[in-house]
Amino acid sequence: MGAFQAACVQLRAGRSVSNNIDEAVSLIRQAALGGARFVQTPEQTALMELDRKMLFENITPEACDRSLARLRRLADDLNIWLHIGSLAVRVGPDKAANRGYLISPTGGIAARYDKIHMFDVDLDGGESYRESATYQPGSAVAVADLPWIRLGFSICYDLRFAYLYRALARAGAGLLTAPAAFTKQTGAAHWHVLLRARAIETGSFVIAAAQGGHHENGRDTFGHSLIINPWGEILAEAGTDPGVIQAMIDPAEVDAARKRIPALTHDRDIETEGLPGPFESTSE
Ligand SMILES: O=C(O)CNC(=O)[C@H](CS)NC(=O)CCC(=O)C(=O)O
Numbered sequence: 208m209g210a211f212q213a214a215c216v217q218l219r220a221g222r223s224v225s226n227n228i229d230e231a232v233s234l235i236r237q238a239a240l241g242g243a244r245f246v247q248t249p250e251q252t253a254l255m256e257l258d259r260k261m262l263f264e265n266i267t268p269e270a271c272d273r274s275l276a277r278l279r280r281l282a283d284d285l286n287i288w289l290h291i292g293s294l295a296v297r298v299g300p301d302k303a304a305n306r307g308y309l310i311s312p313t314g315g316i317a318a319r320y321d322k323i324h325m326f327d328v329d330l331d332g333g334e335s336y337r338e339s340a341t342y343q344p345g346s347a348v349a350v351a352d353l354p355w356i357r358l359g360f361s362i363c364y365d366l367r368f369a370y371l372y373r374a375l376a377r378a379g380a381g382l383l384t385a386p387a388a389f390t391k392q393t394g395a396a397h398w399h400v401l402l403r404a405r406a407i408e409t410g411s412f413v414i415a416a417a418q419g420g421h422h423e424n425g426r427d428t429f430g431h432s433l434i435i436n437p438w439g440e441i442l443a444e445a446g447t448d449p450g451v452i453q454a455m456i457d458p459a460e461v462d463a464a465r466k467r468i469p470a471l472t473h474d475r476d477i478e479t480e481g482l483p484g485p486f487e488s489t490s491e
Pocket residue numbers: 250251254255256257326336338363364365367388389390393394
């Protein structure tokens with residue numbers, strides 16, 4: 208159905224939801240003015256807040272979420288497909304979902320996706336995360352159709368789980384999305400390689416809008432929003448500051464890459480039944 212222009216909005220969300228959404232709205236407008244028909248924002252578009260108490264003071268169930276309502280009106284105004292990388296929405300007395308939304312050009316919610324893999328990790332330098340203490344993980348793999356191509360959802364840490372992207376590609380997705388708030392230290396080591404690998408191994412476009420820079424809550428995120436073609440080449444890349452990157456997405460490139468390397472059709476059932484469990488060293 209032809210090519211279309213896609214954009215990533217890179218953000219540096221702070222602790223004020225209204226300031227964050229103002230900034231997001233202005234950059235989304237800029238992307239649409241630049242010709243983008245699909246615009247993606249990063250994980251936690253409305254708020255970067257790891258303190259549980261502060262987070263729960265600022266979030267509501269989806270039906271009452273004012274950021275979501277405002278972004279839906281914006282998509283309608285601009286007549287664009289708007290992919291909100293994620294918002295924290297309350298799903299229980301002390302649990303939230305890290306939930307992505309695809310908003311249609313008439314402002315409807317075309318799809319939702321709850322982040323599946325929780326970032327419960329201790330990094331170097333005492334940087335430590337327990338996402339599962341606050342968020343309830345999703346379990347459903349999700350795809351949604353744009354007029355031009357099928358989109359597959361993921362969020363941030365999901366990027367490390369290749370089987371998810373294979374499932375998305377096998378479900379017909381030609382555009383894989385990975386909005387993120389990657390840490391500065393793991394991003395520097397892994398971000399580009401993981402995203403390019405997901406594109407190459409599935410023959411898909413990858414779009415990953417990122418948070419970047421030093422945030423009000425003290426965190427540092429990696430930035431470097433990326434748009435990658437199905438051959439693994441980088442079409443557009445941001446630096447560390449907030450802004451917009453754009454690239455043309457031609458679905459024919461998906462077919463071409465999958466024709467050159469038809470790995471997606473060469474999957475085999477492998478036997479894991481008889482394998483032993485984790486290796487344990489017997490040395491002192
Ligand atoms: O909750 C927020 O404020 C923003 N969300 C995040 O920062 C999320 C969950 S803590 N970060 C990641 O998943 C980083 C993954 C990563 O960096 C890696 O896999 O190396």
